[in-house]
Amino acid sequence: MNGHPQYAEALALYAMGALDNPQERAELEAHLGTCGECRRELEALRADTALLALSVVGPKPPDRVRQQLMKAIAAEPRMDRRAQKPYVVGRMRPRWFTFAPIAVMLLLAVFSMLLWREVRTYRFLLRQTQAQLEQLQADREREQKALAEAKAINDLLHAPDAWHVDLVAQKTRPQPQIKTIYSKQKGTLLLTATNLAQLPENKIYELWLLPADGSAPMPAGWFKADDKGNGMMFHWMTSAGISAKGFAVTIEPANGSETPTPPIMFAPASAG
């Protein structure tokens, strides 16, 4: 023990199983794995503890213990134990422990394979989801852009300083004019009007859709002109898909009418 005095006391405790500091114990066991001199000292210290044990030797066990033992031995077939056991520093590990690493390795291999398959599936799903997300983002950007444009148009039309300028041939007086934009597919309709005459409080301008099948004109919203003669209206038809051959505007009572009241004040330019 001259070589490693730093382990001397820990080694004596270890020989008795009395070294309970895990760090000290681990350090000593690591050292014992590489130091033959300290291993021999450990064996000598165990012999010293055996001497301590001898101090209490004296009483003999009752005879029945011997009889029971011999009976048990006679009844028990001898197990073959040819395998050479490796040198161990501490107490022998249980036999199942020898197979534990192999079992753990096999379990790990199976687990890894399952995990790999899972990962592959999740990668595929992830790629799909990413593509969907990108598509959704693109759609959202388009919609946002369209919405921004629509809002800008709306803001322009409603701006207090919106300056409506109609360019006409020179020496021509500004004429009242109504423009409509209709989408049959969406069933929506936008109307802008300029240079309209002001109406009494109890009157409004009402727009009529003239169905292509020749049936009765359908109400298509009403509006008023502001003090500059401008008007604007957005209208949802009662349903989409109505084919129109034209539009007409009449002057109606303040709550609007279900059928147009002559005369027709405005009609499509082509029809005029």
Added chain:
Amino acid sequence: MRVSGMQAPDHRDDAALIARLRAGDQNAMADLYDRYSGVVYGVALRVLANTTAAEDVVQEIFLQLWRNPQAFDANRGRLAPWLAVIARNRAIDHLRRRPAEEDIDELPISTGIDLEGEAAQKLAVDKVRGALAQLPQEQRTTLEMAFFEGMTHTEIAGKTGEPLGTVKTRIRTGLLALRKVFA
């Protein structure tokens, strides 16, 4: 009292006894028991202070040695000290109510002390007792707490109020003092 170990001088060598045991000789087991059951029982009884529990430890250890005689390597030590330490460890396990070991411990112990035969054993026991009596009381108590009560050095320090370093030193110097008697 059985003295078969004494009566058969050609069997007094541990290695020969173990060789017979490995060959499945039940008489070898009987000889071995007669020679060393006192060592195992004495130690177990000191630790457990209960005859029934100590008898269980004796049964357990000898039966496991019968099943696995390779656990003892005659080249690495002698049977008596090996059995004494095994008995102590197994008795401490019983004391702590630890689950029973499936197999006997493999503990290399190096000693040249002759304990084969009752006369040699008695001589050794007397020498050890004499050496222990020479130790200061605190040192003897510390050694006994660690060995026969299975207390760790921290537990001993906690119980005696001694510093950890003192406990460590006492255990080592106490063991070395015993070794010196047989040097």
